[in-house]
Amino acid sequence: xxxxxxxxxxxxxxxxxxxxxxxxxxxxxxxxxxxxxxxxxxxxxxxxxxxxxxxxxxxxxxxxxxxxxxxxxxxxxxxxxxxxxxxxxxxxxxxxxxxxxxxxxxxxxxxxxxxxxxxxxxxxxxxxxxxxxxxxxxxxxxxxxxxxxxxxxxxxxxxxxxxxxxxxxxxxxxxxxxxxxxxxxxxxxxxxxxxxxxxxxxxxxxxxxxxxxxxxxxxxxxxxxxxxxxxxxxxxxxxxxxxxxxxxxxxxxxxxxxxxxxxxxxxxxxxxxxxxxxxxxxxxxxxxxxxxxxxxxxxxxxxxxxxxxxxxxxxxxxxxxxxxxxxxxxxxxxxxxxxxxxxxxxxxxxxxxxxxxxxxxxxxxxxxxxxxxxxxxxxxxxxxxxxxxxxxxxxxxxxxxxxxxxxxxxxxxxxxxxxxxxxxxxxxxxxxxxxxxxxxxxxxxxxxxxxxxxxxxxxxxxxxxxxxxxxxxxxxxxxxxxxxxxxxxxxxxxxxxxxxxxxxxxxxxxxxxxxxxxxxxxxxxxxxxxxxxxxxxxxxxxx
Amino acid sequence: xxxxxxxxxxxxxxxxxxxxxxxxxxxxxxxxxxxxxxxxxxxxxxxxxxxxxxxxxxxxxxxxxxxxxxxxxxxxxxxxxxxxxxxxxxxxxxxxxxxxxxxxxxxxxxxxxxxxxxxxxxxxxxxxxxxxxxxxxxxxxxxxxxxxxxxxxxxxxxxxxxxxx
Numbered sequence: 001x002x003x004x005x006x007x008x009x010x011x012x013x014x015x016x017x018x019x020x021x022x023x024x025x026x027x028x029x030x031x032x033x034x035x036x037x038x039x040x041x042x043x044x045x046x047x048x049x050x051x052x053x054x055x056x057x058x059x060x061x062x063x064x065x066x067x068x069x070x071x072x073x074x075x076x077x078x079x080x081x082x083x084x085x086x087x088x089x090x091x092x093x094x095x096x097x098x099x100x101x102x103x104x105x106x107x108x109x110x111x112x113x114x115x116x117x118x119x120x121x122x123x124x125x126x127x128x129x130x131x132x133x134x135x136x137x138x139x140x141x142x143x144x145x146x147x148x149x150x151x152x153x154x155x156x157x158x159x160x161x162x163x164x165x166x167x168x169x170x171x172x173x174x175x176x177x178x179x180x181x182x183x184x185x186x187x188x189x190x191x192x193x194x195x196x197x198x199x200x201x202x203x204x205x206x207x208x209x210x211x212x213x214x215x216x217x218x219x220x221x222x223x224x225x226x227x228x229x230x231x232x233x234x235x236x237x238x239x240x241x242x243x244x245x246x247x248x249x250x251x252x253x254x255x256x257x258x259x260x261x262x263x264x265x266x267x268x269x270x271x272x273x274x275x276x277x278x279x280x281x282x283x284x285x286x287x288x289x290x291x292x293x294x295x296x297x298x299x300x301x302x303x304x305x306x307x308x309x310x311x312x313x314x315x316x317x318x319x320x321x322x323x324x325x326x327x328x329x330x331x332x333x334x335x336x337x338x339x340x341x342x343x344x345x346x347x348x349x350x351x352x353x354x355x356x357x358x359x360x361x362x363x364x365x366x367x368x369x370x371x372x373x374x375x376x377x378x379x380x381x382x383x384x385x386x387x388x389x390x391x392x393x394x395x396x397x398x399x400x401x402x403x404x405x406x407x408x409x410x411x412x413x414x415x416x417x418x419x420x421x422x423x424x425x426x427x428x429x430x431x432x433x434x435x436x437x438x439x440x441x442x443x444x445x446x447x448x449x450x451x452x453x454x455x456x457x458x459x460x461x462x463x464x465x466x467x468x469x470x471x472x473x474x475x476x477x478x479x480x481x482x483x484x485x486x487x488x489x490x491x492x493x494x495x496x497x498x499x500x501x502x503x504x505x506x507x508x509x510x511x512x513x514x515x516x517x518x519x520x521x522x523x524x525x526x527x528x529x530x531x532x533x534x535x536x537x538x539x540x541x542x543x
Numbered sequence: 544x545x546x547x548x549x550x551x552x553x554x555x556x557x558x559x560x561x562x563x564x565x566x567x568x569x570x571x572x573x574x575x576x577x578x579x580x581x582x583x584x585x586x587x588x589x590x591x592x593x594x595x596x597x598x599x600x601x602x603x604x605x606x607x608x609x610x611x612x613x614x615x616x617x618x619x620x621x622x623x624x625x626x627x628x629x630x631x632x633x634x635x636x637x638x639x640x641x642x643x644x645x646x647x648x649x650x651x652x653x654x655x656x657x658x659x660x661x662x663x664x665x666x667x668x669x670x671x672x673x674x675x676x677x678x679x680x681x682x683x684x685x686x687x688x689x690x691x692x693x694x695x696x697x698x699x700x701x702x703x704x705x706x707x708x
Contacts, residue, residue: 207608207655208547209554223656232547233655236609248656 105328107300109321112275115297119146119275130155135254136168142271143243146278167245167252170221195219197227197260205229207247217261223248230261238266241273289320290331296320300328313339337498350441353434368397458483482526489519548607552577555659567663569601578603582614582663586702587671591695592620595702599631599666601659611636611653614662618705621697623673623684632679635665 110118123137126148130137143166144151154162163169197217204211205226218224223246225233234253237244244253255267279286284303289296298318300306306329309316315336316328326333330340332347364373369390374383376394383400384391391400462480493515499505552571559569566585571577580601586592597620602613614636619629626632634651678684686694 207551209551225655229547229655232606232609236606247654 105300105305105316105318106302107298107318107328109319110297110299111295112272112279112297115275115278115299116271122148126152132163132168135256136163139168139243139252139254140166142241142274145281146275165250167243167250170249170251195257198224200224207233217257219246219251219253219257221246221249221251227261234258234261234266238269239273241270241275241277244270287318287328287331289322289324290326290333291320291322291324294320294322294324296322296324298328310340315340315343349434350438354438357431357435357438365394365397368392368399479529482522482529486519486522486526489515489522493519545605548603548605549577551608552603558658559660564660564664566667567660569659569663572600578605578607580659584663584666584670587667590671591698592670592702595620595698595705597702597705599629601662608655608657611638611657612659612662614666620701620705621680621683621686621694622670623675623678623680623687624669625683626679630679631666631669632677633665633669633674635662 119141120138123134123141126137126141127134129152130140140151140155140162141148144154195218197215199214200216201213202211203214203216203224203226205214205216207225207229210226212226215227216224217227217230225247230247233247234244244258245251246253253261255271258267258270259265279288279297285300287298287300288294289298298320300316300318306316309329315330315334315338317325317334317336318328319325324333327335327340327343330344332340332343335343338346360373364375366372367374367385367388367390369392370385370388372385372387374385376383382391383394392398393400462483493512496508496512496515499508556570556577559567563569566587567582569580569582572579572581580603582599582601584597584599586595586597597616598618599614599616602615604610604612614631616625616629616631619625619627624632635653635657638653673684673687675684675688683694686697
């Protein structure tokens with residue numbers, strides 16, 4: 001529970017201001033001791049892989065928004081340690097959800113391939129409307145950034161112009177609507193040209209000016225270039241996501257043409273970049289997972305509820321397929337109970353301040369009297385503060401007067417408790433507050449990391465116990481079960497701690513005492529059991 | 544890639560020497576570097592630029608002709624489509640992906656089949672018909688639109704200067 005308290009404090013000050021808060025908390029702190037620490041710590045760890053500074057609060061909110069249509073909810077078959085830990089939270093979720101404070105978030109986790117597949121299936125629906133080959137519709141869709149409505153609107157208004165404009169068909173005097181007609185259309189020079197690769201002897205390409213025997217490529221327009229130039233040209237355009245056209249006219253290369261020229265399925269790349277620009281344009285509904293190298297995209301169909309989240313100071317947390325949790329609003333990792341604004345402010349401050357702070361900390365010392373930051377840029381250790389004229393020793397930060405001639409004494413090693421006391425008494429308040437919280441924040445980030453490791457170790461130890469140490473399955477199961485029950489209890493307890501309403505706190509006081517007592521007893525029992533296992537030699541400690 | 548570019552540029556140079564369009568002279572600035580060209584462009588007749596001869600530099604990228612070159616007037620001249628630093632802003636010098644508004648048609652954009660000759664011809668036509676809607680030099684745009692005589696006077700002055708008067 002130490003974690004619970006210290007983690008919430010930096011972000012929500014109203015816990016501190018609340019007079020009941022201390023009352024509620026003190027009992028635990030009294031009963032807390034170091035040996036119990038390790039056991040309670042596990043509870044804070046769930047399935048998260050990379051997310052730092054998580055605590056149980058985060059989970060509750062997080063899951064409250066998750067929906068039943070969620071894919072992973074069905075995947076509970078493998079009873080790993082991780083899924084075991086996440087179970088108790090789900091129970092809380094249901095409770096929380098029934099209160100119905102915030103609307104649920106309906107979202108799906110996608111990848112560019114998924115989105116492309118969706119587009120293709122939509123294409124099937126559109127096929128009867130257009131009555132042209134799928135490849136051509138794909139071009140139209142790509143050109144219109146996958147915006148069906150605009151495409152259909154323009155299509156009904158001026159379909160022939162559109163076909164020419166996008167480069168599906170050529171500009172001809174006779175209006176060509178059907179594909180056969182198009183294929184038959186002679187090009188400008190009057191020679192019928194076939195779309196595709198041909199082999200020409202001593203072909204002079206006007207792009208690279210090479211005269212050689214080479215493969216060439218051309219569309220129906222007859223603009224023919226050597227395959228190398230075409231490859232370079234296409235390669236250059238793939239990342240744009242725009243429709244690639246013939247180098248000399250607006251006739252478009254279809255995916256199949258691109259693949260023929262490149263010799264492999266490069267059109268996939270083009271489609272992916274096209275989808276990416278689609279996501280860019282619809283960044284209200286689609287968000288990339290902000291984690292490095294994560295390819296997941298979260299699609300939120302209905303963004304109307306987001307305003308409600310902001311209003312209630314909640315944050316719409318989502319989880320991608322790789323179990324990365326982040327806030328849909330601001331893109332930061334889960335940051336409950338702080339809302340997006342607070343988080344943003346904190347991150348900004350931390351970024352800005354930490355650099356200043358690092359410099360100040362490493363280059364300056366505070367005047368022991370007035371607290372002004374002093375940078376020593378030369379000279380001896382006899383310092384005189386320029387703002388309050390206080391004379392002191394740079395080494396020990398004590399008054400200079402007693403130093404006299406024997407100032408070398410303070411370079412000798414002594415227990416620096418004294419100087420610590422003197423230090424930081426007159427610090428500027430804001431800086432002090434900030435550094436305090438920054439340190440707290442950092443420490444917790446570190447402990448969160450360590451705890452996660454610990455959780456993993458314990459999980460693997462339990463498994464090892466079952467497999468190697470000849471402990472029967474039932475006994476092993478007993479241990480896992482016990483930890484699980486303890487987890488649940490701690491989760492319940494932390495839920496109680498989140499009650500902000502003073503009246504509610506009084507109401508739940510008894511429940512709280514019961515719960516904390518229960519947790520404590522349970523913990524001791526478990527520890528005793530562990531000790532027995534060790535003492536009786538059933539288990540041997542390994543590294 | 545830069546080998547292709549060199550080859551292509553040499554070819555274009557030969558073409559230009561053999562049969563250069565009236566009013567245009569162009570060629571590499573020095574023998575060591577074929578990627579920077581000097582051009583002399585004659586002001587088209589019946590325009591304020593008539594009688595002037597303007598110096599411009601063409602900077603070719605290493606992946607020419609996939610990417611378009613840059614054309615910079617040295618010194619800069621007063622024109623709605625020429626930035627104050629001399630850089631020319633016309634559609635043929637942009638690749639199709641560059642224009643987010645799709646303002647310019649794809650055919651008018653840079654593609655590997657365009658050439659130095661075509662660029663310089665476009666510049667000549669740009670000198671006679673400025674495109675006010677996508678202006679590079681806003682002051683010149685306003686002057687051109689609102690006070691044509693003053694615009695012409697200033698252009699004449701610069702062209703006289705360019706000839707050393």
